[in-house]
Amino acid sequence: MSSSSSSLFDVLGPVMIGPSSSHTAGALRIGRAAGMLCQHIRKAVFYLHGSFAQTYKGHGSDRALAAGILGMQTYDPDIKNALDICESRGIAVEFVPSDLGEVHPNTVKVVLTDDQGVEHSLTGCSVGGGEVRIVDIGGFATSISGEYAAIVTKHQDKVGVIKNVVSAISDAGINIVSINLSRSQKGKLATAIIEVDSPVDEEIIQRIRAIDKMVDVLAIKSF
Numbered sequence: 001m002s003s004s005s006s007s008l009f010d011v012l013g014p015v016m017i018g019p020s021s022s023h024t025a026g027a028l029r030i031g032r033a034a035g036m037l038c039q040h041i042r043k044a045v046f047y048l049h050g051s052f053a054q055t056y057k058g059h060g061s062d063r064a065l066a067a068g069i070l071g072m073q074t075y076d077p078d079i080k081n082a083l084d085i086c087e088s089r090g091i092a093v094e095f096v097p098s099d100l101g102e103v104h105p106n107t108v109k110v111v112l113t114d115d116q117g118v119e120h121s122l123t124g125c126s127v128g129g130g131e132v133r134i135v136d137i138g139g140f141a142t143s144i145s146g147e148y149a150a151i152v153t154k155h156q157d158k159v160g161v162i163k164n165v166v167s168a169i170s171d172a173g174i175n176i177v178s179i180n181l182s183r184s185q186k187g188k189l190a191t192a193i194i195e196v197d198s199p200v201d202e203e204i205i206q207r208i209r210a211i212d213k214m215v216d217v218l219a220i221k222s223f
Contacts, residue, residue, distance in 0.1 A: 002090050003214070007160075009065075016067045018135050019096070024059060024061060024064045024074075024108065024127025025064070025130035026061050026128075026129075026130050026132050027052070027061040027064040027065050027068065027106075027108065028064040028065070028067050028068040028072065028073075028079070028219065029068065029074070029098060029106055029124075029126075029130065029132045029146055029223055030064065030065065030068060030072055030110065030122075030124035030125075030126060030132050030134070030165035031064065031065040031067065031068015031069045031070075031110065031136055031141075032068040032069075032071060032122070032223040033068075033122060033132070033144070033206070033220065034069055034110035034112060034120070034122040034223050035068060035069040035070065035071055035112070035219075035223065036067065036223070037112060037120040037121075037122060037137070037138075037218065038069075038112040038113075038114050038120045038222050039114065039125050040112050040114050040115040041069060041091050041112050041113070041114060042090065042091060042092065042114060042115050043091065043092045043093075043094075043113040044066070044069050044086070044091060044092070044093050044094070044097075044110065044111070044112050044113075045063075045093075045094045045096060045108040045110075045111045045114070046062075046065050046093075046094070046095050046096065046108050046109075046110055046128075047096050047098040047108065047110075047111070047138075048061070048095060048096065048097050048108050049098055049099065049100040049103060049105070049106075049107040049108065049109075050097060050103075050104070050105030050106060050107060051105045051106055052101075052107065052126075053097035053098065054097075054107055054154075056095060060079075060080075061108075062083065062085055062095055063079055063080060063081075063082045064079060064082075065108065065110070065178055066083050066085075066086050066093055066103060067082035068085075068091075069078040069091075069110070069112065069123070070085060070086065073203040074130070076100055084111065095139055095185060096129060100123070103123075103125060103135070104125035104126075104127060104133075105138055106125060106126040106184055107125045107126075107135075107149075108123070108124060108126075109121065109123040110122050110123070110124070120138070121136070121137070121138055121139070122134060122136065122161050123135050123136035125139075130161075131145065132145065132146055133139065133145060134146070137152055137191075137193075137218075138154070138186065140154070140180070140184075140191035141182045141191075142163075142180060142182075142191070142192060142193045142209060143152045143180050143193065144195070144220070145223040146222055146223055147222060148177050148178075148195040148196060148197065149195070149197075149198065149200055149219070149220065149222050150193055150195045150196065150219075150220045151165075151169065151192075151193075151194045151196065151201050151204075151208065151217065151218070151219055151220075152190050152191065152192070152194075152217070152218040152219075152220060153165060153191060153194075153208065153214065153215075153216070153217050154189060154212035154214075154216040154217075155189070155190055155191075155192070155211075155213050155214045156187075156188075156189065156190070156214075156215065157183045157185075157186060157187050157188055157189065157190040157217055158187075158213045161190075161211060161212075161213050162179075162181065162192055164211045164212075165192060165194070165208055166179075166194075168204060168207045169194065169196065169204065169208075170207050172204050172207075173198075174196050174197065174198045174200065175196065175197040175198070175202070176194060176195070176196055177195040177196060177197060178193075178194070178195045180192070180193040180194075180195070181193075181194075189215065198215075199221065200219040202219075204219075205217050205219050206207060
């Protein structure tokens with residue numbers, strides 16, 4: 001497992017945060033994934049579903065989520081101070097108990113607003129033992145565990161786009177682990193979630209961004 005992901009020892013050993021790996025270690029990893037979408041966070045709203053909504057204060061999920069968007073690891077001693085750190089950095093934080101539909105009971109939708117007023121959203125489930133599943137990024141269905149780095153593309157649903165994306169990744173000598181495709185409507189916007197074995201540098205992202213019919217590209221490190 002990647003060094004940036006939670007190890008079994010992090011979840012079960014003496015560095016575990018809080019009383020529940022699902023509500024604390026898992027919550028923090030979802031927050032970390034969301035934080036990668038937004039460089040200069042000014043506001044964070046966490047829409048908490050199911051048991052997250054019921055116990056987020058008692059189990060420390062609020063502090064864990066805040067620590068995650070700050071980029072902390074599961075063993076960081078400052079997790080307990082995450083809400084105060086957000087306040088000191090001018091990040092407004094809000095927790096909203098919500099019904100997110102037919103999803104895992106430990107699910108949270110994170111909406112981050114950057115310093116330009118642009119919103120970035122991510123929905124993740126804490127599925128147990130500190131493991132997570134990111135099921136939505138920006139309104140597009142995904143399935144990311146955080147074990148691998150990932151490339152997320154938004155593009156026009158046209159023939160040849162995915163072929164060119166795969167070629168750009170392969171030409172860089174990076175091995176593809178999995179590809180998950182979805183689209184809003186035939187011929188409209190589509191997304192590709194491509195998990196890869198190696199970190200992705202900015203040069204590769206720029207090559208993919210230059211592909212015809214590409215709308216946006218995001219690189220997500222393992223988390």
